[in-house]
Amino acid sequence: MNRSMYDNDITTWSPQGRLHQVEYAMEAVKQGSASVGLKSNTHAIVCAVQRSASELSSTQKKIFDVDDHMGIAIAGLTADARVLCKYMRTECLNHRYVYESALPAQRLVTKIANKAQINTHQYGRRPYGVGLLVAAYDQKGAHLYETCPSGNFFDWKAQSIGARSQSAKTYLERHWKEFADCTKDQLIKHGLAALRETLSTRAEDKEPLQLTPENCAVGIVGVDCKFTILSGDDLQKYITELEGGDDKMAE
Amino acid sequence: MEASVGYWPVKEDKVFALQSQQTHQMRQNYIYRPQTQPITHTTDPIVTGTSVLGIKYKDGVMLAADTLASYGSLARFREMQRLEKVGNSTLIGASGEISDFQFIMEDLNKVMTQEFVRDDGYNMTAPEVYSYMSRVMYNRRSKMDPYYNALVIGGLNAAGAPFLGYVDMYGTTYEDNQIATGYGNYLARPLLRKYQRNDMSEEEAKKLLEDSLRVLFYRDARSTNKIQLAKVTKDGVVISQSYELETNWDIGKGVSH
Numbered sequence: 165m166n167r168s169m170y171d172n173d174i175t176t177w178s179p180q181g182r183l184h185q186v187e188y189a190m191e192a193v194k195q196g197s198a199s200v201g202l203k204s205n206t207h208a209i210v211c212a213v214q215r216s217a218s219e220l221s222s223t224q225k226k227i228f229d230v231d232d233h234m235g236i237a238i239a240g241l242t243a244d245a246r247v248l249c250k251y252m253r254t255e256c257l258n259h260r261y262v263y264e265s266a267l268p269a270q271r272l273v274t275k276i277a278n279k280a281q282i283n284t285h286q287y288g289r290r291p292y293g294v295g296l297l298v299a300a301y302d303q304k305g306a307h308l309y310e311t312c313p314s315g316n317f318f319d320w321k322a323q324s325i326g327a328r329s330q331s332a333k334t335y336l337e338r339h340w341k342e343f344a345d346c347t348k349d350q351l352i353k354h355g356l357a358a359l360r361e362t363l364s365t366r367a368e369d370k371e372p373l374q375l376t377p378e379n380c381a382v383g384i385v386g387v388d389c390k391f392t393i394l395s396g397d398d399l400q401k402y403i404t405e406l407e408g409g410d411d412k413m414a415e
Numbered sequence: 416m417e418a419s420v421g422y423w424p425v426k427e428d429k430v431f432a433l434q435s436q437q438t439h440q441m442r443q444n445y446i447y448r449p450q451t452q453p454i455t456h457t458t459d460p461i462v463t464g465t466s467v468l469g470i471k472y473k474d475g476v477m478l479a480a481d482t483l484a485s486y487g488s489l490a491r492f493r494e495m496q497r498l499e500k501v502g503n504s505t506l507i508g509a510s511g512e513i514s515d516f517q518f519i520m521e522d523l524n525k526v527m528t529q530e531f532v533r534d535d536g537y538n539m540t541a542p543e544v545y546s547y548m549s550r551v552m553y554n555r556r557s558k559m560d561p562y563y564n565a566l567v568i569g570g571l572n573a574a575g576a577p578f579l580g581y582v583d584m585y586g587t588t589y590e591d592n593q594i595a596t597g598y599g600n601y602l603a604r605p606l607l608r609k610y611q612r613n614d615m616s617e618e619e620a621k622k623l624l625e626d627s628l629r630v631l632f633y634r635d636a637r638s639t640n641k642i643q644l645a646k647v648t649k650d651g652v653v654i655s656q657s658y659e660l661e662t663n664w665d666i667g668k669g670v671s672h
Contacts, residue, residue: 264543270535
């Protein structure tokens with residue numbers, strides 16, 4: 165499908181002033197399964213649905229730790245995500261080696277964005293096909309950032325990316341004012357509730373219809389905890405509470 | 416093939432080298448150094464400062480040093496400031512080669528300028544300056560070309576608590592409630608250890624440092640009684656003007672001649 169004659173190269177503008185290759189790259193992000201991120205005054209979390217390709221395979225890892233104070237959830241090309249994740253880890257480690265302190269989240273996200281922008285500016289290269297949700301806690305508090313293949317980055321109170329993310333966004337928009345004062349547990353429940361909205365309702369999609377401890381993961385970082393990935397049994401109690409019919413959440 | 420010897424430029428010597436004629440002219444002003452001695456260009460300091468002292472007190476950290484830069488045994492530059500501020504929350508004091516300290520300050524100021532330009536609300540704290548300097552110093556020592564200094568780095572950490580650390584030309588580092596370099600290690604440390612308390616008032620801290628510098632003036636042959644004090648508190652960095660310490664040489668009367 166050729167949207168126009170101006171979409172073959174990253175270095176060709178369309179007459180409407182668009183870079184189609186960048187937009188196509190952002191489509192790749194929308195095709196990936198959903199990731200949700202939200203933050204309170206004290207914590208930032210990212211949650212993701214971890215699909216498995218078939219019943220025989222394991223689930224796709226979508227949440228990665230970057231440093232003690234930072235982690236990411238991805239949507240899009242996993243291979244590209246791994247490259248960016250490695251870059252982030254290296255930058256954080258180098259900073260820790262020289263300064264013995266945590267690399268401020270905004271600085272790292274700016275570096276990622278600048279790195280992604282280079283790929284939109286040179287002939288023969290392609291944009292990274294992955295969007296990141298970065299959850300971090302540093303000396304200025306909890307942060308949630310989104311990075312795009314275009315080289316843009318955004319600072320969010322709550323955001324979701326990937327397939328059917330709009331449903332999660334609707335949930336987040338309804339509840340975001342409560343997030344600031346949430347406890348860690350409340351924040352996780354909100355995250356999972358938002359994530360639940362992104363599940364498919366059609367069995368033909370061969371995608372999970374319900375959240376189970378196996379098919380989702382939560383990464384949390386905050387004032388009292390280093391970045392930790394919760395999966396499997398750790399999530400069971402949250403999922404049980406969620407399914408248990410907390411009416412406010414199930415809205 | 417030339418023998419591998421080192422040469423130290425000394426103007427008055429005209430000892431002929433044992434090399435070929437073409438290098439004779441070059442060697443005229445050099446003395447011959449036997450092969451048993453290594454070349455020490457990078458480890459012979461020329462203009463040097465003596466001890467720097469630092470202590471934690473109630474409001475933060477206080478550093479002190481005299482204002483002398485010696486040229487060997489000559490008290491050459493008598494108004495040399497050896498305490499400098501780094502950003503708004505860190506102090507650095509140096510003993511040892513002054514030119515290396517000046518270069519370190521240039522480098523640190525460049526780092527601070529980058530922070531300022533970035534303008535993103537994050538500022539380098541004293542422990543980060545300390546860590547950065549310790550990497551730089553160790554790196555240079557590993558190249559056998561050290562910055563010939565002992566640095567005292569003081570300030571407040573991210574939580575606002577006082578921080579005090581030492582980094583030297585070997586890359587040795589430590590943090591403590593009192594720091595001393597040079598002769599201060601031997602003469603001032605016993606005093607600092609006895610009288611320093613983390614809840615000292617500013618006046619007590621000032622008195623302790625002055626007394627320690629006074630002892631150093633009496634006994635360190637490369638010191639002077641003109642000193643400077645500097646402090647870091649939550650209100651920022653303040654470096655005092657230099658002033659003279661009063662001294663008492665009455666004890667000299669008791670020396671028999």
